[in-house]
Amino acid sequence: MIDVYICEDDVKQLEQIQTIVRRYLMIEKLDMRIAMATADPQAILAEADNQHQRLYLLDIELGTPMNGIELAQKLRQVDVNCKIVFITTHAEMLTLTFKYQLEVLDFIIKDEPEALQARLIQILNLAQTRLTSSQHHQAAYVQFKVGEQVRSVRADEVLFIESAQVPHKLIVHMANAQFEYYGTIKQAATLNKNFYRCHKSIVVNQTCITVINKRLHQLTVSNGETIDCSVAASRALAKLVRVSKM
Template identity: 45%
Template sequence: MIDIYLCEDEPQQLANLNQMITNYVMIEQLDMQVVKASTTPEPLLQLPADHHYRLYFLDIELRATMTGIELAQHIRQADADCKIVFVTTHAELALETLRYQVEPLAFILKDGADSIQTQVIAALKLAQQRWQQAQPSHDDYLTFKTGDQVRFVRVTEILYFETAVAPHKLVVHLANSHFEIYQTIKQAMSQSTTFYRCHQSIVVNWQQVCAVDQRQQLVTLATGEQVPCSLMGGRGLVKKLQQAAKKRADF
């Protein structure tokens, strides 16, 4: 999931930008959403505790307690992996961003040769492309096709897979949602070294496991949800967790 944040001090321009992005995401059925649109910088300084990718569209010339560049500096310090797009009427301000080392993804010129909508769509595509190309260890993402929608999900967001009622389908469980895909248990297990098959019908993300009750044959996940495990699956999962803990200790 890509969460999009907007900061523009002109209410009408903010509404227009929000509508452009929302319409494009809906038409293309992208795994993105505008989660916050503000005329002031303060709401964007509150970083949520999740693993979503974040894309910011910031007006440089904010008439507020800080400029868009200063806001970007605060955001970059808190979220090194985010993408930042500046919106401005002054192309020369692009040089100013170098001094603050905020590494913007793109600049959108309000009075540029291309329409703002064209530039916004290009920035959305570029952000998606950059995240697809970047695959850091244990924090890469998987691409799932659900109907006409393509979803990009970080491995760390996935709790577990389980076989669905419909044949040849799995249910992908996240912390606050779930969706179905056409895939086998073996295919799911092969997609990441953090996935472990603890039961005939379940593959868990062992990074999300809090406890394994071998007697009750239950696995407790980070959300508190419990899923079944087989006797052998439980033993193997405990061994996997012990190995991971030892590696962290040695490191």
């Protein structure tokens, strides 16, 4: 399912865009839905994550301290794979999308209302094709927000994630590297289907487990490191993972 987010400060234009999108999705039965239509960029930003496929239709002048360009920058920091389209009267702003490397899918000028419906339909079809074709590729990667940057890592390169001593900070362990980011263990366990919360402060990649020691309540991962594992988790993993058991 692809979620469509619309941010437009003109009430009539917001309704017009919603109507065109909703009607086309209903007729064509595309696997898409309007998740939000609002004039508030903060509301859009509050919903942003990297766990869903998303298309953003943004005005540039929003009548708020945050304009559409700034909103797109913040969205791109959270979700490098989202698709962004600007719908605006400001054709001169097109160059800014290149300056800030926003990788915009399209730029629709409002001064051409007769072409708006046709362009939106083209965008919906293009977004469906692009996001669907990249779905398998995205599933093989996990994303972490490290400072102001989003770091994409192959899921099979993550051995385990553990809580750091600093509150709300996690450490990602890979075979030959590690890095820290802010998040929660609960959320880390949802990043990939192979990630399993084996301890209150540890999420392990099931595909990297080499030994399950039920006596010591420990797991050994592919680089030889051992990590703690709860009694319940060691029993569950013993059924899920075909590795040496002690």
